[in-house]
Amino acid sequence: MVGIEAHLERLQSMLHLDYDDGAMIVGISGPAGIGKTTIARALHRRLSCNFQLTCFMKNIKGSYNHGLDEYGLKLRLQEQLLSKILNENGIRIYHLGAIRERLCDQKVLIILDDVDDLQQLEALANETNWFGRGSRILVTTEDQEILEQHSMNNIYHVGFPNEEEARKMFCRYAFNQSSTPDGFESLVERVKKVCSNLPMGLRFMGSSLRRKNIEDWEYILNKLETSLDPKIEGVLRLGYDNLHKDDQFLFLLIAFFFNNKDENHVMVMLADSLLNVRYGLKTLADKSLIQISTKGKIVMHKLLQQVGREVVERQDPRRRQILINADEIRNVLENNCGSTSVRDIYFDISTISKDVHISARAFKKMCNLQFLSIFNTRRDTNVRVHVSEDMDFPPRLRFLRWEAYPGKCLPPTFKPEYLVRLVLRHNKLKKLWEGSQALTNLKKMDLYWSLDLKELPDLSSATSLEKLDLTSCKSLVEIPTSVGNLRKLEELEMDLCINLQVVPTLINLAYLQRVWMMGCRKLRKIPDFSRNIKSLRIADTMLEELPESIRHWSGLASLTIYGSVHPYPLVTEPFLEGSGADIERLPDWIKDLHGLTELCIGGCPKLLSLPELPGLLTTLQVDSCESLETLISFPINSQIEYLSFPNCFKLSEEDAMRVITQRSLETCLPGKDIPAEFIHQGIGDSFTIPSSFCKFRICLVVSPKPHRQSLYTEVSCCFFDLLCHIRINGSITEENILRRLPHIQAEHLFIFPYQLLKDDDWFELNRDNQIALEFSTSSEDIEVIKIGLRPLEEESSEDDDDSLSDRRNVCDAPKESFFESYAMFLSLIFLFLLSLIFLIFKET
Numbered sequence: 001m002v003g004i005e006a007h008l009e010r011l012q013s014m015l016h017l018d019y020d021d022g023a024m025i026v027g028i029s030g031p032a033g034i035g036k037t038t039i040a041r042a043l044h045r046r047l048s049c050n051f052q053l054t055c056f057m058k059n060i061k062g063s064y065n066h067g068l069d070e071y072g073l074k075l076r077l078q079e080q081l082l083s084k085i086l087n088e089n090g091i092r093i094y095h096l097g098a099i100r101e102r103l104c105d106q107k108v109l110i111i112l113d114d115v116d117d118l119q120q121l122e123a124l125a126n127e128t129n130w131f132g133r134g135s136r137i138l139v140t141t142e143d144q145e146i147l148e149q150h151s152m153n154n155i156y157h158v159g160f161p162n163e164e165e166a167r168k169m170f171c172r173y174a175f176n177q178s179s180t181p182d183g184f185e186s187l188v189e190r191v192k193k194v195c196s197n198l199p200m201g202l203r204f205m206g207s208s209l210r211r212k213n214i215e216d217w218e219y220i221l222n223k224l225e226t227s228l229d230p231k232i233e234g235v236l237r238l239g240y241d242n243l244h245k246d247d248q249f250l251f252l253l254i255a256f257f258f259n260n261k262d263e264n265h266v267m268v269m270l271a272d273s274l275l276n277v278r279y280g281l282k283t284l285a286d287k288s289l290i291q292i293s294t295k296g297k298i299v300m301h302k303l304l305q306q307v308g309r310e311v312v313e314r315q316d317p318r319r320r321q322i323l324i325n326a327d328e329i330r331n332v333l334e335n336n337c338g339s340t341s342v343r344d345i346y347f348d349i350s351t352i353s354k355d356v357h358i359s360a361r362a363f364k365k366m367c368n369l370q371f372l373s374i375f376n377t378r379r380d381t382n383v384r385v386h387v388s389e390d391m392d393f394p395p396r397l398r399f400l401r402w403e404a405y406p407g408k409c410l411p412p413t414f415k416p417e418y419l420v421r422l423v424l425r426h427n428k429l430k431k432l433w434e435g436s437q438a439l440t441n442l443k444k445m446d447l448y449w450s451l452d453l454k455e456l457p458d459l460s461s462a463t464s465l466e467k468l469d470l471t472s473c474k475s476l477v478e479i480p481t482s483v484g485n486l487r488k489l490e491e492l493e494m495d496l497c498i499n500l501q502v503v504p505t506l507i508n509l510a511y512l513q514r515v516w517m518m519g520c521r522k523l524r525k526i527p528d529f530s531r532n533i534k535s536l537r538i539a540d541t542m543l544e545e546l547p548e549s550i551r552h553w554s555g556l557a558s559l560t561i562y563g564s565v566h567p568y569p570l571v572t573e574p575f576l577e578g579s580g581a582d583i584e585r586l587p588d589w590i591k592d593l594h595g596l597t598e599l600c601i602g603g604c605p606k607l608l609s610l611p612e613l614p615g616l617l618t619t620l621q622v623d624s625c626e627s628l629e630t631l632i633s634f635p636i637n638s639q640i641e642y643l644s645f646p647n648c649f650k651l652s653e654e655d656a657m658r659v660i661t662q663r664s665l666e667t668c669l670p671g672k673d674i675p676a677e678f679i680h681q682g683i684g685d686s687f688t689i690p691s692s693f694c695k696f697r698i699c700l701v702v703s704p705k706p707h708r709q710s711l712y713t714e715v716s717c718c719f720f721d722l723l724c725h726i727r728i729n730g731s732i733t734e735e736n737i738l739r740r741l742p743h744i745q746a747e748h749l750f751i752f753p754y755q756l757l758k759d760d761d762w763f764e765l766n767r768d769n770q771i772a773l774e775f776s777t778s779s780e781d782i783e784v785i786k787i788g789l790r791p792l793e794e795e796s797s798e799d800d801d802d803s804l805s806d807r808r809n810v811c812d813a814p815k816e817s818f819f820e821s822y823a824m825f826l827s828l829i830f831l832f833l834l835s836l837i838f839l840i841f842k843e844t
Contacts, residue, residue, distance in 0.1 A: 001042065002161070002168045002169045002178075003161050003165040004038070007039045007042075007158065008039070008043055010156065011026070011039070011138075011156055012043075012047075014154050014156055017050065020107075020133050020134040022128060022129075022133060023130075023133070023134070023135035023137065024128065024135070024136055024137070025128060025137045025150075026136065026137070026138050026139070026152075026154045026155070026156065027138075027139045027144075027155040027156065028040060028139065028140045028155075028156050028158060029144040029155055029157050029158070030142070030158035030159075030288055031198075031288035031301060031304075032142055032235050032238070033201060033232070033235055033236065034158045034160070034200070034288075035158060036140040037114065037140060039158065040056070040111045040138055043111075043138065044109065048109060050109075051108055051109040051136075052106050052107045052108065053085050053086070053106050053107075053108045053109075054085070055084045055108070055109075056111040057080065057081060057111065057112050057113060057124070058113045059113060060112060060114055061114050061115065061120075071096075073119060074119065074122065074123035075093060075096065077120060077124055078093055078098055078123055079091050081099065081110070081124055082099065085103070085110065096123070099124070099130050100127075100129070103130060103131050103132065103135075104129065104130060104132060105132050106132045107132045107133065108132065108136075108137075109135070109137075110124075110125070110131075110135075110136075110137045111137075111138050111140070112125065112137065112139045114140060114141065115139050115140070115143075115146060116142070116242070118146050121139065121146065121150050122150075125137045139152070142288040143287045143288070144157075144285075144288070145282075145283075145286035145287070160197045160198070161199065162197075164725060166195075166197040166202060167192060169202045169203070170188060170192065170202040171188070171206070172206070173203050173205075173206025173207050173210065174188075174207075174210050175210075176210075183214065187217050187218075191205050191209070193302075194221070194303075196301050196302040200232065201229075201232055204231055205229070208220065227306070228303065228310055232303060233306075233307060236304060237307055237311075239287055239304075240289070240311065242287075243283070243284075246275050247280050249275065250270075250275055252311065253266075253371075254266070254290060254298060254300050255300060255304065255308030255309070256305075256322060256324065256344065256346045256373075257344065257373065258298060259299065259305060261297070261298055262295075262296050262297060263292060263296040264296060265421075268420055268443065269371075269398055269421070272370075272398070272418070281298070289304060309324060312324050313325060318339070318341075319341055320341065321341055321343040322342075322345075326347060326352045327352065329345060329347045330354075333356060333358045333362040334358065336359050336361050336364065338362065338363065338365045338366040338369075339365055339366070340366070340367055340368050341368070342368065342369055343368055343369065343371065344369070344370065344372075344373075345369065345371070345373065346371075346373050347373065347374045347375070348375060348376070348377055349375070349385055350376045350377045355384055355385070357386045358386065358391060359388075359391075360390050360391045362391070362392075363391070363392050366394055367395060367396070369394040369397065370394075370396055370397060371397075372394065372397055372399070372400050372401070372402070374401065374403065375401060375402075375403045376403055376404060383404065383406050383428075385406060386406055387405075387406060387407055387411075389407065390411060390412070390413070391411045391413065392411075393410070393411060393413045393415065396418050397416070397418060398418050398420045398421075399419075400416075400421070400422050400423065400424075401423040401424075402427070403424075403425050403426055403427075404425075404426045405424050405427040405428065405429060406427075406428055407429065408428060408429060408430045409429065409430065409431050409433060409434065410432055412434065414433055415437070416437055416439055417437075417439075417440070417441065418441055419439070419441060420441050421442075421443060421444045421445075422442060422444070422445050422446065423444075423446040424447055425448045425449055426448070426450075427447075427449075427452075428452060429452065430452050430453060430454050430475075431455050431457070432447075432456070432457050433457055436457070436458050436460075437457065437461070439461045439462035439463075440461055440463055440464060441464060443464050443465060443467070444466060444467045445462070445467070445468050445469070447469060448470075448472065449473075450472075450473045451472065451473070453473045454475045454476065454477070455478070455480075456479065456483075457480075458480060459480065459482045459486065460482040463486070464488055465488060465489055466488055466489060466491070467490060467493075468483070468491070468492050469491075471493050471495045472495070472497070474496065474497065475499060476499065476500055477501055477502065478501065479503045480504070483506075484504040484506055484507075484509070485508065486509065487510065487511065489512055490512060491512075491513065491514045491515075492506070492514070492515045492516070493514075494516065494520060495516050495519055495520075496519040498519060500517075500520045500522060501522050503517075503523065503527045504527070505527060506527050506529050506530060507528045507529065509529075509530050510530055510532060511532070512530050512533060513532060513533060513534045513535065514533075514536075515527075515529065515535070516536075516537040517538050517542065518537050518539060518560070518562045519539055519562065520539050521541045521564070523539065523541065523542050524542065525544070526538060526543075526546070526550075527547065528548055529549055530549075531549070531553065531554065532555055533556055534555055534556060534557050535556075535557065535558040536558070536559050537560040537562070538562070540561055540582060540604055543561070543586075546587075550589060551592075553593055553595075554595050556593050556595055557595055557596060557597050558596075558600075559590070559596055559599050559600070560599075560600040560601075561602070561604070562601075562602045562604075563603040563604035563606075563625075564582055564603060564604075564605070565605050565624055566602075567602040567603045567623040567624035567646075567742065567743065582607075583604055584606045584607060584608055584627075585607070585608065585609060585611065586601070586610065586611050587611070588611055588612070590612075590613065590614070591611060591612040591613060591614055594614055595616065596614045596616065597616055597617060598619040598621075599617060599621070600619075601623070601625060602621075602622075602623040602625075603623070603624050605625065605627060608628065608630075610622070610628075610631070613632055615637070615638070615639065616639055617638075617639060618639050618640060618642065619640075619641065619644075620640060620642070620643050620644070621642075621742075622644070623644070623645075623646050623647060623648075623742055624646070624647040624648070625648050626647075626648070626649060626650060627650060628645070628650060629655075630652060630655055631643075631645075631651070642665060642666045643665060643668070643669075644667070644668040644669070645668065645670070646668055646742050646743075646744050646748060647670070647744060648669070648670065649670050649746070651670060665752075665753075666739065666750075667749070667750070667751040667752070668739075668748060668751075670747070671701070671747065671748060672746075673701075674699050674701060674749070674786055675788070678697070678788030678789060679789075679790060679791075680788065680791075681787065681788045681789075682786070682788075683786055684786075684787070685775050685776060685787070686772055686773065686775070686787070687772070687789060688771065688773075689771050689773065694755065694756050695753070695754075695756075695792045696753075696754055696755075696790055696791045697753050697754070697789070698773075698787065698790075699749055699788040699789075700722075700750045700751075700775060700784050700786070701747055701748070701749060701785050702744065702747070702750055702777070702782060702783070702784055702785075703748075703782070704744060704746065704781055705781055718743040719740050719742055719743065720740070720743075720777045720778050720782050721739075721740050721777065722737070722750065722777055722784075723737055723738065723775065723776045723777065723778065724736045724773060725773075725774040725775075725776070726756075726773060726774075727771070727774065728770075728771055738752065739752070741777075744782070747785075753792070775787065
């Protein structure tokens with residue numbers, strides 16, 4: 001089974017099978033359909049021969065609850081366990097000490113599958129001393145809280161398969177092979193997207209699509225992208241159905257509004273609700289219905305989001321709190337048939353066939369509406385929604401997202417006093433509202449791509465505002481002085497505000513950490529910032545006058561300077577070209593930014609050289625600077641780790657070679673020939689090495705594919721991920737994203753150190769193993785065409801700790817070893833013949 005070995009090896013390591021002094025209980029947790037039972041069965045088959053008695057109790061939550069009281073249920077469970085493990089039908093017991101009496105001197109392996117109640121664990125494995133020395137009990141469950149309540153310290157969480165494993169899983173069910181047949185590539189990717197790499201979903205989808213033609217695939221996929229397969233829904237729905245009604249409502253809110261959002265954001269948005277949000281989030285996480293990252297990000301699987309959609313669509317329309325059906329929403333908004341029960345509207349206008357004309361009194365009855373989200377997933381530029389100027393806005397909105405709002409100004413009834421987040425992207429607004437508004441709860445304001453917006457309102461009352469996004473507000477000329485008094489403001493984005501001329505001083509914003517003003521080429525001066533600023537992105541025209549606060553920028557860690565040529569062109573919006581004199585050199589004061597660790601320079605066509613740089617700099621990226629010919633000379637104690645010079649085609653070969661050969665860092669620069677220092681070279685995107693290789697530098701030639709030109713519609717599409725798959729004896733064991741690289745116009749070299757760590761679980765290799773490194777990119781337009789390797793090893797302690805040297809004697813490729821051995825053999829024969837001639841000569 002695909003990927004099963006890695007799970008089994010990790011679990012065997014947790015089980016400490018060589019430890020026989022006592023018994024051990026190990027939990028296996030994860031969402032429904034992730035493969036917990038499959039892994040447990042495989043482990044049971046592998047380990048059974050090492051135990052005196054074994055038992056696999058399947059589907060405990062669905063098979064052993066027959067309306068008994070707690071004591072009766074525990075007796076029944078113990079009878080079932082003893083019958084299975086002793087292979088005796090009809091065992092009857094009359095007290096709860098029977099398991100200990102029968103098994104305390106036996107070395108047993110017991111799998112308790114799909115446990116959903118603590119009582120089940122208390123009945124079957126409450127104490128480890130119930131079982132003999134060396135016994136192992138494994139418990140699979142979707143509810144991690146049960147394992148924690150049982151004081152279980154060893155818990156293995158089953159993660160999702162990587163992209164390659166998911167593809168292989170699906171292909172084995174759909175095509176009875178591990179690879180995708182020609183012509184089905186895009187369809188397989190659609191399946192993986194629908195299933196979000198959930199093994200159960202991949203299995204059901206693969207089985208349902210087996211032996212069908214492409215036309216049938218298209219039909220089935222179109223249906224499954226909007227509704228769940230009944231078999232999948234039946235499994236996933238159980239977790240939702242067993243929740244308390246408050247947790248069910250929180251589940252639905254996450255499915256439609258808060259997926260991939262920060263935990264604190266959800267707490268703030270629901271602060272006025274009667275929900276215990278913190279406890280509810282923990283409950284959903286414990287039951288594997290959501291995941292909360294270490295940074296507090298909430299993630300719900302796509303198929304579980306579909307469960308939420310199915311739940312809402314089957315509710316009584318008169319009692320629905322969340323409206324998601326586009327036709328139903330259109331009817332409500334056009335015919336004033338909403339009700340006080342409606343709390344949230346999630347309206348994807350791309351799914352409707354006719355325009356919507358919202359009645360002026362559409363929201364009048366929906367006085368409890370708190371979340372209003374109107375959006376267009378297909379990015380249709382046509383105006384699909386029409387509003388009247390005197391439309392009543394809901395009075396208690398906390399979240400308003402309205403893409404392509406059609407009016408020139410929000411209606412007078414708009415009262416944002418409860419509003420926490422305002423998102424009005426791609427709108428037709430010329431101004432937001434008339435007069436002043438109470439904005440004390442507002443934390444985020446997103447006006448991205450408001451092309452006609454000429455002025456911002458007075459924001460003095462927005463005392464809680466943390467983020468203001470004005471990207472591509474191209475009619476905006478002035479930022480009001482009230483912004484300079486937003487004491488909680490952390491992020492201010494003004495990229496591509498091409499007519500912006502006035503920005504107030506921001507010296508009093510103690511929390512301000514990030515300011516982006518790329519493309520604001522009518523600004524000639526960087527505003528005065530607080531000394532806490534950490535990230536700054538500016539146009540090169542803003543270097544003409546220096547701000548007074550520059551001497552206080554000791555905390556600035558990232559500085560980005562863009563010229564008149566955009567290195568990442570947008571098809572939908574060409575960047576400014578030649579507006580102002582481009583800089584030929586950067587100011588010397590950059591070296592005095594002692595906290596600077598990242599410097600990025602892009603699209604400066606006249607830049608000839610770089611100045612002296614700060615000593616703590618770790619990342620230097622210079623992109624699309626066509627006149628740059630020489631690189632900076634770095635001091636011996638330089639902290640540089642990553643150098644990138646994409647599309648700098650005049651860079652001298654001598655300087656480039658010096659960087660490549662003298663520093664053990666990551667480098668990206670133009671080039672199509674792998675340097676001779678990389679003694680093992682090959683054509684293509686993969687390379688096989690013997691297991692004696694452990695540390696080396698890699699040089700890849702990355703190239704745009706011939707006759708391919710992408711249409712970049714978003715800035716994020718102008719970057720691509722460089723991926724590495726590691727195969728050991730043909731099986732993929734690891735997938736890594738090595739680096740996100742920028743758009744390139746010709747062949748480039750990407751050079752980086754790489755190490756295979758022998759202390760990794762999967763790296764138990766002998767010298768007969770063959771390791772294949774396979775490189776690819778996330779872009780359909782970029783490919784890896786050549787590979788070079790240079791073996792390395794750490795030098796002795798007397799040398800510089802950071803340096804690396806050739807390791808040809810240890811890690812040479814088989815071809816090199818063959819020629820060296822052959823040369824040694826010839827040398828020995830030559831010495832033998834020479835000695836023989838000498839002896840003969842001596843005798844004569």
